Amino acid sequence: MAIQKLRESGNGLTGTIAVPGDKSISHRAIMFGSLATGKTVVKGFLPGEDCLSTIACFRQMGVAIHQEGDYVEIQGNGTKFLKEPDAVLDVGNSGTTIRLLSGILAGLEFYACIQGDASIAKRPMNRIVDPLRLMGAKVEGRQGGMYTPLTIQGGNLHSINYELPVASAQIKSAVLLAGLHAEGTTTVIEPEQTRDHTERMLKAFGVSVQHIEKNISIEGKQSLTATTIDVPGDISSAAFFLVAGSIIPSSRITIQHVGMNPTRTGIIDVLYRMGAQLTITNESEETMEPSADIQVKSTSLKGVEVGGDIIPKLIDEIPIIALAATQAEGTTVIKDAAELKVKETNRIDIVAKELNKMGARIETTEDGLIVHGKTMLTGAKVNSHGDHRIGMMLAVASTIAEGETVIENSEAINVSFPDFFGTLNDLQK
Numbered sequence: 001m002a003i004q005k006l007r008e009s010g011n012g013l014t015g016t017i018a019v020p021g022d023k024s025i026s027h028r029a030i031m032f033g034s035l036a037t038g039k040t041v042v043k044g045f046l047p048g049e050d051c052l053s054t055i056a057c058f059r060q061m062g063v064a065i066h067q068e069g070d071y072v073e074i075q076g077n078g079t080k081f082l083k084e085p086d087a088v089l090d091v092g093n094s095g096t097t098i099r100l101l102s103g104i105l106a107g108l109e110f111y112a113c114i115q116g117d118a119s120i121a122k123r124p125m126n127r128i129v130d131p132l133r134l135m136g137a138k139v140e141g142r143q144g145g146m147y148t149p150l151t152i153q154g155g156n157l158h159s160i161n162y163e164l165p166v167a168s169a170q171i172k173s174a175v176l177l178a179g180l181h182a183e184g185t186t187t188v189i190e191p192e193q194t195r196d197h198t199e200r201m202l203k204a205f206g207v208s209v210q211h212i213e214k215n216i217s218i219e220g221k222q223s224l225t226a227t228t229i230d231v232p233g234d235i236s237s238a239a240f241f242l243v244a245g246s247i248i249p250s251s252r253i254t255i256q257h258v259g260m261n262p263t264r265t266g267i268i269d270v271l272y273r274m275g276a277q278l279t280i281t282n283e284s285e286e287t288m289e290p291s292a293d294i295q296v297k298s299t300s301l302k303g304v305e306v307g308g309d310i311i312p313k314l315i316d317e318i319p320i321i322a323l324a325a326t327q328a329e330g331t332t333v334i335k336d337a338a339e340l341k342v343k344e345t346n347r348i349d350i351v352a353k354e355l356n357k358m359g360a361r362i363e364t365t366e367d368g369l370i371v372h373g374k375t376m377l378t379g380a381k382v383n384s385h386g387d388h389r390i391g392m393m394l395a396v397a398s399t400i401a402e403g404e405t406v407i408e409n410s411e412a413i414n415v416s417f418p419d420f421f422g423t424l425n426d427l428q429k
């Protein structure tokens, strides 16, 4: 349990910060570097618990990975030299690890068992098990493959054309990674565009990936060549400070070198529509992933409607958008976001439950939230429920609340932002 009593001075948050490396890109850098031949160097890696789980899984399959803080070297020998793990692969809290790793394991000719923590045990795995079985992999799990632990006997895959039942970068990536080891060309059809880090990074490792409208195709039996990956700051982590800087009076924060991949910048579009004062400078397109510095100044916000094809571009930012909406004039409606129910927690229910304890007026709907602003928040005993994004959202909420807030299970934040409180404290000096 952590007690947060973050703001009594009445001062805003001021200063220049960097947020840790992008979680999605960090996972993929470890995975693809482990499949490649040669030495892959990763700079700006996120040393959060989720990405460390990915490293541990590949070490168990015999890959030499040297990690020191945000610097990683991977000595890859190609997929032929990956060895059957002699114990269960543990993904901890990481949905990205289990889903992408399953796609990789489906193509490798050995047996593996994967599981994670109590949250992973409740998240649906049939979304990747179904297409991997269609490709010929032998995958089993609890309740017919719905839940972990999963066992995978890989190898002998054939290609498929697969229409994603939901917009999910994890399903897309699992199928493409299995397709890498299949006979023929595998095509994934997206209902809406989701984050494209897998496609971008496979290209950086020398793999040919075709993208025509909503179809992404990969030819099987391609090999990866080691490269250097520069990971920009995670826009999903920056989002907490973009909202904090907007809603805490007298704030002015600059966040350096934030990833600006257009499949991830929905938060910026929504904050602009709410009236936020953001300035984007130092835009760089030099590397595989674009980046920029973002400056935010506090201002008054207004309620907006958020739904449709922007949802995959901000899916992980909805908890912090909901907090911003509690401080906006008018009503904010978030819809088309039923996927939030199958994240680390049911984020529709938990956002409403925890913020309402602090005095917010939030209703849940089948596929989103209705937030009535503007409400004054008061300190309360709240709980992250083991969800890092809920923990960070509640910490930002506590900085504007009157009185003391206690956040239970705040250690969940280590999953994606180990020094979150240090960064927040630096801005309060």
Ligand code: SPQ
Pocket: 023, 024, 025, 093, 094, 095, 096, 097, 167, 168, 169, 170, 171, 173, 195, 315, 316, 339, 343, 344, 389, 416
């Ligand atoms: O890895 P995990 O636990 O699934 O992490 C989350 C998060 O909040 O950090 C979701 F709970 O991010 C997912 C994201 O929601 C990371 C991700 C990726 O790296 O491909 C894609 C999204 O999930 P999905 O299910 O929409 O593909």
